[in-house]
Amino acid sequence: MLYQDQFYYLGLIVLMPLIGALINGIIGAKLPRKFVDVIACGSILMSFFFSLISIKALVENATHVKNAEGVVETVYGHLSYTAYHWIYAGDFGVDLAFMLDPLTSLLLLLITGVGFLIHLYSVGYMADDPSKWRYFSYLNLFCFAMLLLVLGKNMLVTFIGWEGVGLCSYLLIGFWYTDDEKAAAGQKAFIVNRVGDFAFLVGMFILYYETQTLDYIQLKEFATNAALIQQIAPVAWLIVLFMFIGCTGKSAQIPLYVWLPDAMAGPTPVSALIHAATMVTSGVFLLSRLNWLVTISYEVMAVIAWVGALTAFFAATIAITQNDIKKVLAYSTVSQLGYMFLAVGVGSFTAAVFHLMTHAFFKALMFLGSGSVIHAMHHEQDMRKMGGLKKYMPVTSKTFLVGCLAISGFPLFSGFFSKDAILWGALSNTHVLGVVGAQEQIGDITVMRGEPSAVAQILTTKPLELISAGGPVDVNWLVQITSWGTFILAVITAGMTAFYMFRLYFMTFEGECRADEHTKAHLHESPVSMTIPLTVLAVLSLLGGLTGWPHFIVHGLHFPPEGFGLFFEHWFSELFQVTNDYRILTRFGAHAYGWEAVATVSGLIAGLSGIGLSWYMYMKNPEIPGLIQERIKALHGFVQQKYKVDEFYGFVFVKGSIKSGEGMTFFDKYILDGVLVNGAAALMATAGRILRHLQSGNVQRYATYITLGVVLALVALMLRM
Amino acid sequence: MFEPTLTHYLILAAITFCIGVFGVMVRRNAITLFMCVELMLNSVNLTFITFSKYRVDMDGHIFGFFVMAVAAAEAAVGLAIILHLFRHKRSVDVERADALQL
Known part of the structure; x- marks a missing residue:
C-alpha cells in the first residue's frame, strides 16, 4: 500500500508524456513513422492508466463521515507526491510536488482520456505530414505541461505548466511555420498570453506576500481559519482580479480573447485538444482551485x-x-x-x-x-x-x-x-456578503450581513444555519x-x-x-x-x-x-x-x-x-x-469583421508600441547616448587635453609642484590653527 | 659676547633649506641640482642636532648619522645616474632629460 503523501504514480503520470516528447523530439526523425505513432499514443495511454489507478486509490482512501443531520458525507481529501525539494531560500520554500483531489481527477481524465483520442485521431490526420515526429513531440510536451498545471501541489508548479502550455500552443499554432500568416498567429497567441501571464505572476506575488505560502493545502487553511481569513480578506479582491486577468489571457475572455480565433491556423487536432478541451479551460480550473479566495x-x-x-x-x-x-x-x-x-x-x-x-x-x-x-x-x-x-x-x-x-x-x-x-x-x-437587511447574532456579536468584518464569524459558524432556512432573502x-x-x-x-x-x-x-x-x-x-x-x-x-x-x-x-x-x-x-x-x-x-x-x-x-x-x-x-444580410449590410459587415477589435488593438497597442518605441529611440539616441554616454566621454577627453600639459617630463617642474603642494598644505595647516 | 639661541640655529637651517629648494627648482645643471639636495639634507641635519642639544637627548644625533649615511649612499647612486645621463646625452642639463613625458 502506498503512502498517501508519497503516491509516486502521480509522478509517473507526468513523466510518461515527457519521455514520449523527448524520444520523438530527439530521435523521432530517424524512427520509422509507425514507431513515432506508437510512442506518442502509448505514452498518453500509460498516463491514462496511471490516472485511473490514482483515482481508484483516491476513492479507496476516502473517509465517510456522518454529519450533524445524520447524512453520510464522503471526504476524499487528497493524495500527494513530492518529487524533490526544489527552491529553498530563507523562509521561502517550494517543492516540486503533485496533488490529486477530485478536481484534478476530472481534468486528469480529460487530458489523458480525450488527449489519447486526439493523439489517435492525429495518426490519421497527420499521416502525410513530413515532420509528423515534430508534431507528436510537441503534442506530448503539451500534455506534460498541462498535467503539471493540474497536478501541481503549489502555485509555482501550476505556473510552470501554465507557461508550458502557452509555449506548446505557440509551437503548434505555428506548426506549419513556412506560412507567414500561421507563424504570425502563433506569435500573436504567445504575446497576448504573456499579458495574462504577467497578471498571473503579480497575483501570485501578492498572494505569497500575504500568506507566506504557495501550497494549495496550506492556502486553503486561510479559508477555514477565522484568524487567517481576516488577514487575507482585505486584499483578496486584488489577488482575484489579477488572477482573473491572467485567466482572460489563457482562457480567451474579453479583452484578451483575440488570439484564439487566429489560433485555428494550427492543425485541427491541436485546436481540438488545446484550444477547446484542455488548455483554454485552465483559467476555469485555476479559479476553481482558488474558489475559497474568489468567494471572499x-x-x-x-x-x-x-x-x-x-x-x-x-x-x-x-x-x-x-x-x-x-x-x-x-x-x-x-x-x-x-x-x-x-x-x-x-x-x-x-x-x-x-x-x-x-x-x-x-x-x-x-x-x-x-x-x-x-x-x-x-x-x-x-x-x-x-x-x-x-x-x-x-x-x-x-x-x-x-x-x-x-x-x-x-x-x-x-x-x-x-x-x-x-x-x-x-x-x-x-x-452572504451581498445579502442585505438581515441582522445576525453570532455568538456574542451582532453583525450586519454584508459587512466584510463578518466574514470570519460567518465562515466559522456556517451561514446555512444562520440565514433561517427557507424564505427568500434580499x-x-x-x-x-x-x-x-x-x-x-x-x-x-x-x-x-x-x-x-x-x-x-x-x-x-x-x-x-x-x-x-x-x-x-x-x-x-x-x-x-x-x-x-x-x-x-x-x-x-x-x-x-x-x-x-x-x-x-x-x-x-x-x-x-x-x-x-x-x-x-x-x-x-x-x-x-x-x-x-x-x-x-x-x-x-x-x-x-x-x-x-x-x-x-x-x-x-x-x-x-x-x-x-x-x-x-x-x-x-x-x-x-x-x-x-442585404437588409442589415452595415451591421453584418461590422460583426463579420469581428467588431473590428483586431484593427482597434492593432491601432492602439501595436501601432502605439511602435510609436512609443520611436519615442524611446529618440530618447535613447540623443538623451542617453548623446548627453549621458558621449557627454561623459567628451568631458574626460577635454579634461585630459587640458591637464596633459602638466606632465612635461621635466623633473624640476615636478619638484616645483611638490614644493608648491607642501607650501599649500602648510599654509592650510597654519590657517586652521 | 653673542650667544646664538635655538631660534638662530633654526633660522639658519630654514634659510639653507630654502636655498636648496630654490636651487633644485631653478638650476639646470644636474651636478648643481645634486649639491642643492645635499644642502637641503644638511639643513635638516642641522635642525636635528639643534633640537638634540636643546632637549639634551641623543635621538637627534642618531638621526643625524642616519641622514649622513643615507646621503652618502644617495650620492653614490645619484652620481652614477648623472654619469650615465652624460654618456647618453653628452650633457648634464636636466631640461634635456624629458623622455618620460606624454
Whole structure:
C-alpha cells in the first residue's frame, strides 16, 4: 500500500508524456513513422492508466463521515507526491510536488482520456505530414505541461505548466511555420498570453506576500481559519482580479480573447485538444482551485460574471456571421468559455467545472469532425463550398449532429445539463456578503450581513444555519443586477449558440454539395483511426451530462436516484465547501424548484427555437439569409469583421508600441547616448587635453609642484590653527 | 659676547633649506641640482642636532648619522645616474632629460 503523501504514480503520470516528447523530439526523425505513432499514443495511454489507478486509490482512501443531520458525507481529501525539494531560500520554500483531489481527477481524465483520442485521431490526420515526429513531440510536451498545471501541489508548479502550455500552443499554432500568416498567429497567441501571464505572476506575488505560502493545502487553511481569513480578506479582491486577468489571457475572455480565433491556423487536432478541451479551460480550473479566495471578494465575482456573460454573447454574435468552419467553432469556444466564467462569477463552481467537462467532450468532437471534413475537402474550410456531405461521410455527419445537439442544450444531451446548471446559477445568484437587511447574532456579536468584518464569524459558524432556512432573502443591487442581467444574456446566447451550430451543420452536411467536381470526386469518409475517436467522443457527449441532473427533477420526481443524478455535485462538494457555505441558499429560498424549472425551461426554449430558426432559414428557405444580410449590410459587415477589435488593438497597442518605441529611440539616441554616454566621454577627453600639459617630463617642474603642494598644505595647516 | 639661541640655529637651517629648494627648482645643471639636495639634507641635519642639544637627548644625533649615511649612499647612486645621463646625452642639463613625458 502506498503512502498517501508519497503516491509516486502521480509522478509517473507526468513523466510518461515527457519521455514520449523527448524520444520523438530527439530521435523521432530517424524512427520509422509507425514507431513515432506508437510512442506518442502509448505514452498518453500509460498516463491514462496511471490516472485511473490514482483515482481508484483516491476513492479507496476516502473517509465517510456522518454529519450533524445524520447524512453520510464522503471526504476524499487528497493524495500527494513530492518529487524533490526544489527552491529553498530563507523562509521561502517550494517543492516540486503533485496533488490529486477530485478536481484534478476530472481534468486528469480529460487530458489523458480525450488527449489519447486526439493523439489517435492525429495518426490519421497527420499521416502525410513530413515532420509528423515534430508534431507528436510537441503534442506530448503539451500534455506534460498541462498535467503539471493540474497536478501541481503549489502555485509555482501550476505556473510552470501554465507557461508550458502557452509555449506548446505557440509551437503548434505555428506548426506549419513556412506560412507567414500561421507563424504570425502563433506569435500573436504567445504575446497576448504573456499579458495574462504577467497578471498571473503579480497575483501570485501578492498572494505569497500575504500568506507566506504557495501550497494549495496550506492556502486553503486561510479559508477555514477565522484568524487567517481576516488577514487575507482585505486584499483578496486584488489577488482575484489579477488572477482573473491572467485567466482572460489563457482562457480567451474579453479583452484578451483575440488570439484564439487566429489560433485555428494550427492543425485541427491541436485546436481540438488545446484550444477547446484542455488548455483554454485552465483559467476555469485555476479559479476553481482558488474558489475559497474568489468567494471572499464578491465585487470581483460580479466583474467575472459580467465579463463571462458579455464574452459569451459577443463571441456568439460573431460566430453567426463567420463562413470558415473552424472560425465558427473558435468563436463558439470563446462563447462557451464565457459561460464557464459566468458560472465562476456567480459562485456556481460545480456548474463551471461540469460545463468544462461536457464542453471538452462535445467541442473536441466537433473540432475533430470539422477536421475530418477539412481532410476530405482537401483543406477547404469555407462552408459556402461544402454542403451535402452527409451522404459521403456518414460517421462524421452523425457524430457531428450529436455534438451540435449537445452544445445546443437538447434534452438529455450533455450540454443540456451543464448549461442549465449555469443558467440556474446565474438566476439564483446570491452571496452572504451581498445579502442585505438581515441582522445576525453570532455568538456574542451582532453583525450586519454584508459587512466584510463578518466574514470570519460567518465562515466559522456556517451561514446555512444562520440565514433561517427557507424564505427568500434580499440581496443588494450589485448581486441583483448581475443575476438578472447575466441570466438574460446567457439565455439569449443559448439561443444563438443553437442557431449558429445548426447553421454550420446544415451548411456543411445537408442540402446540395457546392464543391467543385474535382473535390467531389475525391470525397470520402475518414480512416478508422479518425472515426473511432469521433464515435467515442459522441458517446461521451451524449452520456457525459447524466451525472448532474437539475435538483428539481432529482428531488421532485425522485428519479434518477440522488447518488447517480447528483453524482457530480457530491464529487465536488468537499472541494467547494467554502463557496457553498457562502451561497448555499439561493435568493429564492432553499427549495425553489419552480424557479429552477424556469431556468431550465428558458434555456430549453432558447435552444429549440435557435435550432428551429436555423432550420427555417438554411433548410426550408435558403434565400432568407441573403435577404437579411442585404437588409442589415452595415451591421453584418461590422460583426463579420469581428467588431473590428483586431484593427482597434492593432491601432492602439501595436501601432502605439511602435510609436512609443520611436519615442524611446529618440530618447535613447540623443538623451542617453548623446548627453549621458558621449557627454561623459567628451568631458574626460577635454579634461585630459587640458591637464596633459602638466606632465612635461621635466623633473624640476615636478619638484616645483611638490614644493608648491607642501607650501599649500602648510599654509592650510597654519590657517586652521 | 653673542650667544646664538635655538631660534638662530633654526633660522639658519630654514634659510639653507630654502636655498636648496630654490636651487633644485631653478638650476639646470644636474651636478648643481645634486649639491642643492645635499644642502637641503644638511639643513635638516642641522635642525636635528639643534633640537638634540636643546632637549639634551641623543635621538637627534642618531638621526643625524642616519641622514649622513643615507646621503652618502644617495650620492653614490645619484652620481652614477648623472654619469650615465652624460654618456647618453653628452650633457648634464636636466631640461634635456624629458623622455618620460606624454
